[in-house]
Amino acid sequence: MNKNYRLHYLFIFIFLSFIVFGIVHDGLINVVYGLGRIIKEPDILITDYFEVGGIGATFVNAGLIGIINTSIFLILKAKANGAITAAIWTSVGFAMFGKNIVNIWPIMFGVWLYSKYKRESFLNYALIAIFSTNLSPTLIQFRGLEIVHPYFSMILGILISMFIGFIFPPLAAYCLKFHQGYCLYNTGLTAGFIATILVSNVRAFGGDIPKRLLWYNNRDVGVEFILLFTFLIMILYSIKIGGKIKVDELKELNKTSGKLVTDFTVLYGEDVALLNMGIMGIVYMSFTLLISNLNGPIIGGLFTIVGFSALGKHLNNTLPVVLGAAISSYLNVHSLTSPAVLLAMLFCTTLAPIAGEFGPIWGMVAGFLHVSMALSVGYLHAGLNLYNNGFAGGLVAMFLIPLISAYRERRNA
Amino acid sequence: MLSKERKKVLRIMDELNKYFIENTDTCHITSTLDFNKETTIRFRVHLKDKEEIERVKQKLEKIFSVQRYREVEELYWNLTGDAYTSDETNLVGMMVDEFSIEVEDDVLILYLIRR
Numbered sequence: 001m002n003k004n005y006r007l008h009y010l011f012i013f014i015f016l017s018f019i020v021f022g023i024v025h026d027g028l029i030n031v032v033y034g035l036g037r038i039i040k041e042p043d044i045l046i047t048d049y050f051e052v053g054g055i056g057a058t059f060v061n062a063g064l065i066g067i068i069n070t071s072i073f074l075i076l077k078a079k080a081n082g083a084i085t086a087a088i089w090t091s092v093g094f095a096m097f098g099k100n101i102v103n104i105w106p107i108m109f110g111v112w113l114y115s116k117y118k119r120e121s122f123l124n125y126a127l128i129a130i131f132s133t134n135l136s137p138t139l140i141q142f143r144g145l146e147i148v149h150p151y152f153s154m155i156l157g158i159l160i161s162m163f164i165g166f167i168f169p170p171l172a173a174y175c176l177k178f179h180q181g182y183c184l185y186n187t188g189l190t191a192g193f194i195a196t197i198l199v200s201n202v203r204a205f206g207g208d209i210p211k212r213l214l215w216y217n218n219r220d221v222g223v224e225f226i227l228l229f230t231f232l233i234m235i236l237y238s239i240k241i242g243g244k245i246k247v248d249e250l251k252e253l254n255k256t257s258g259k260l261v262t263d264f265t266v267l268y269g270e271d272v273a274l275l276n277m278g279i280m281g282i283v284y285m286s287f288t289l290l291i292s293n294l295n296g297p298i299i300g301g302l303f304t305i306v307g308f309s310a311l312g313k314h315l316n317n318t319l320p321v322v323l324g325a326a327i328s329s330y331l332n333v334h335s336l337t338s339p340a341v342l343l344a345m346l347f348c349t350t351l352a353p354i355a356g357e358f359g360p361i362w363g364m365v366a367g368f369l370h371v372s373m374a375l376s377v378g379y380l381h382a383g384l385n386l387y388n389n390g391f392a393g394g395l396v397a398m399f400l401i402p403l404i405s406a407y408r409e410r411r412n413a
Numbered sequence: 414m415l416s417k418e419r420k421k422v423l424r425i426m427d428e429l430n431k432y433f434i435e436n437t438d439t440c441h442i443t444s445t446l447d448f449n450k451e452t453t454i455r456f457r458v459h460l461k462d463k464e465e466i467e468r469v470k471q472k473l474e475k476i477f478s479v480q481r482y483r484e485v486e487e488l489y490w491n492l493t494g495d496a497y498t499s500d501e502t503n504l505v506g507m508m509v510d511e512f513s514i515e516v517e518d519d520v521l522i523l524y525l526i527r528r
Contacts, residue, residue, distance in 0.1 A: 083485045127484040169487070176491045181501075186488075261489050261504045266479050 007080035007270055008070050010237050011088060014230055015070070018063030021226045026056025035061060035101070042212065043098045043137035044383035046339055048296040050096070050216035055223060058096055058296055065095035065104065069130050076123045082263035082273065082311035086184075087130040089307025094134065096296035096303075098386040103136040106158045110165020117166075125169055131187035132168040134387040135161070135195060141209060141384060164194055179397035181260030182357070184308050185350040188390010195381030209382040215339045216295035223294050224285075227302065231281035234274045234306075242271030250275060257356035258312035265310055273310040280309040280318070284346065287322075292342050301346030308349070317356035317363065318349040324367025334375065344374040347389030351396060358404050369396045421486070421508065422452055422527065427494035428505045429523075433458050435500075436472075437465055451510075454525040466521050470514055473523060476502050477512035 023031055034057025041052050049058040069088050078084060091099060111129035115122045122129075139157045172190040183189060199209060239245055249272045256262050264273035284305050288298055305313060325348040329341045336342075348370040355363020374392035385391055415423075426444055433439050433456070441459040446452070460466045486508045493501045493508075511526040 078484055079480065079482075081482055081485065083482070083488070121483070124483045124487040127488050131488075172488060173491050176489065181489075181492045260492060261485060261501070261507070263485070263503065263507075266507070267503065 004079040005074060006241065007085065007265075007274070008074050010233070010274075011070050011080075011085075012067055014233060015063040015066035015092070017229070018059045018066070018226065021222070022056040022059035022063065024056075025059070025222055026054050030054060031056045031060050034058070038100050039102045040140075042140050043100070043103060043386075044141060044209065044212050045137075045378060045386060045388055046097065046213050046215060046297055046343070046383070047137075048097050048214045048216045049100075050296045051214040055220060059226070061100050062092050062095035064101050065099060066092040068101070068104075072126060072130070076121075076126055078123060078126060080265065080270070082265045083127055083261065085265065085273070085277075085310035086307040087127050090185075090304045091130055091133060093300035093303030093307070094386050096300045098300075099133055099136045103139040103161075104133040106139055106161035107132050107135055107165040107168070110162035111168060112165075113162065114166045114169050128169045128172055128187070129165070132165055132172070132191070134187060134191045134385060134390075135164050135168075137384050137386065138164060138195075138198070160198070164198075167194070175394065176260070179394050180401055182353045182401050183350050183390065183394040183397040184258070184260060184312050184352065185304075185347070185387050185390025185393060186260065188350070188385065188387025189394025191385040191387055192377065192381055192391025192394065195384040199380065199382045199384060209384070212383060213339065215297070217293060219293040223299070224289070227281070227285055227294065227299065231278045231285070231306070234278035234281070238271045238274035238278065242269065242275075245275065246272050250279075254314045254316040256312075256314070256317075257353050258314065258317045259353035259357055260312065262312045262353075263310070264312075276314055277306045277309040280313060280315065281306045283315065288342075288346070291337055297339065297343055298346070301343055305346060305349055312356075313349055313352050317352040320355040320360035320363030321348050321351050321367035321370070322346075324348075324364030324369075325371045326367075327364070328368040328371040332372065340375050340378070341371065344371045344389060344392075347374070348393065350390055350393035354397065354400060354404075358408075362400070362404055366396055366400055369400070418452070419448070421490050421493075422446065422448075422454065424490060424494035425505050425508060425525070425527075426454060428501050429456060431494075432500065432502050433469075437461070437469060450528075452527040454523075454527075456521075456523040458521045458523070460519055460521055462519065466516055466519065469521055470516070472502075473512070473514060476506040477509055477525070479503075479506045481510050482507040 034053030038049050038053040069091050073084055108129045111125050112122055115125045139161045172187050175190045176186055249268045253268050284302055325345045329336050334341050348367045351366040354366040373396050374389050377392050378388050433442055438461040439458050443457045445455045509525045510528045513524045515522040
């Protein structure tokens with residue numbers, strides 16, 4: 001086996017196991033019908049695919065999205081690294097509530113067109129293409145808008161999605177300057193701006209996008225099993241390629257700030273990065289199970305944490321942020337178990353580098369502010385931006401980083 | 414207006430200048446830049462003593478022994494050069510195809526190539 005691609009092969013194995021699990025869980029016929037519903041239904045936040053198509057179809061959708069994305073990197077001969085791992089697992093996570101095997105293509109095609117326009121290899125933009133699919137709900141959202149004739153709504157959705165893909169790369173690169181890499185979900189900030197401009201124009205011309213909340217509440221032991229299996233496979237494979245559990249390297253990894261671009265696969269090796277991913281998955285799944293059952297969006301949050309555990313997240317820099325978010329959730333007017341709050345408590349880890357760089361107190365402040373921001377900014381983009389917490393986290397980082405830096409300069413003067 | 418490629422090269426040079434100034438006792442750095450079919454950057458850094466040269470050499474070898482990751486570079490290159498606090502030398506390592514290091518007395522010479 002080519003060592004450059006062994007992580008890709010491991011991920012494909014896990015995604016195949018998702019497909020098998022989905023078919024075994026619900027049966028092939030139900031999965032096919034479920035996938036049909038997932039493709040046809042609108043996907044804006046919060047649309048839990050467990051509710052729309054069933055658990056089996058959701059896992060098959062996620063497995064297929066994972067295989068598609070990993071195959072793109074394999075075809076382009078891109079060696080797995082932290083950023084690629086984060087992109088693949090984030091996409092698989094959001095394939096539980098918003099991305100599906102149909103709606104991802106127009107935006108990715110738009111990014112491909114941009115690479116041709118710039119006369120550069122698509123490899124340069126592959127990472128952006130995968131991340132940019134956070135605006136995939138745009139494709140189908142224009143169906144039913146009163147300002148658009150029904151016959152043209154799908155064509156309009158495709159064209160707008162392609163246009164979004166075409167403008168995404170320069171905006172994503174530029175948005176990094178706003179927060180200096182302290183918001184890990186940078187493309188969420190980018191997509192938040194794009195979706196806000198899009199939705200404000202839709203509203204200005206008389207259209208509106210209705211709110212949506214589909215949230216699966218039941219417990220399913222099979223889902224808990226497949227997730228535990230996934231995280232254990234990561235840890236076991238880490239031991240296989242590393243020869244042992246590399247505790248010392250893991251301790252060193254936990255001392256890093258996690259600011260973009262802290263690529264654990266490059267700094268400590270693929271095995272240590274995988275070990276960190278598996279541990280983070282188990283810890284945050286256990287934390288989630290204390291307050292909620294697993295469903296599509298929650299698993300999306302967990303997989304995003306796991307993916308970014310190859311690119312900046314670890315226990316030391318995420319726990320203070322989650323603690324700050326938990327305090328905010330306890331004190332504010334929202335229920336601790338309401339869907340948006342639960343998601344904010346998982347996705348607030350986008351701000352982990354603030355805790356890693358400036359200490360746990362600032363990390364808690366960031367987590368505290370993040371929850372309120374995440375609960376408010378959804379109106380701006382009407383749920384079109386699946387990475388709502390990336391948008392919120394980016395805004396919090398833009399607010400906090402100049403203040404923290406100014407305070408530290410004064411203290412160190 | 415500068416091309417994106419030239420902006421990236423300037424950012425790489427900024428980041429390395431920042432690294433040398435922050436992490437060594439150097440008081441003399443010279444850099445040269447050749448834009449041809451491939452871009453070659455050369456740094457000559459006067460360092461304090463052999464111990465410092467060895468420390469910097471090891472760090473640079475670690476940074477640049479990583480292969481070039483074009484997809485990471487395209488998304489994140491704007492982070493190099495001007496951050497408030499951080500060290501983005503690891504990212505710079507992902508933006509270079511080849512490197513070599515020479516030592517002449519108390520001078521460390523770093524060559525970087527981008528294709």
